[in-house]
Amino acid sequence: MSKYEDLLIKHDYIDIEDKYNLPGNFKGFYDNDVILVDSKLDTYQKHEILAEEIAHYKISAGNILDQSNMLNRKFELKARRLANESVITLQGLINAFNYGVQNIYDLAAYFEVTKDFVLDTIQHYKQKYGLRTHYGKYIIEFEPLIIYKDL
Known part of the structure; x- marks a missing residue:
């Protein structure tokens, strides 16, 4: 489905x-x-x-x-x-990267949206949080999009 x-x-x-x-x-x-x-x-x-x-x-x-x-x-x-x-949550980004998603096209396929929607969402998060944010045990950098565990 x-x-x-x-x-x-x-x-x-x-x-x-x-x-x-x-x-x-x-x-x-x-x-x-x-x-x-x-x-x-x-x-x-x-x-x-x-x-x-x-x-x-x-x-x-x-x-x-x-x-x-x-x-x-x-x-x-x-x-x-x-x-x-609602479509691309911060937890969803973490899940995607843990799944092995490595680029914008893979993200679009993972969330089942267009590449432009992914780029728009990343831009929105950048405006909301700045260049990076902490979420749970992870740090999400929005430019370039990189996710890693916080030590």
Whole structure:
């Protein structure tokens, strides 16, 4: 079972539809307690888009389509960051490296997302924690991405 399917099952209390072609450049959409995910996307893209739309479900209220409004942009950024942290956790990064993952492409395959999503997540963590952070018995350096046990 894919991580996308796992996410669908975990959030089965939300009405999620992924069988429609969405208009324009929409990849996902949340409104009136319904999440739509574009059917044209591959499974990795669906996984990351669904994670972001679930974040909108949790934090957004009303229509935030007008991105010229600063508050709407903040909601969009907050949802993206929540999606990053929910899909690629710090513990998940440690698990991936302990599993033998050695590069961005392997990370994308491990988490079943696109390379761009991995890079966006690492950039988010860099902004949040700086160049490194301690997590449990590990030190995670974000540039370059290196994980090692703290002595």
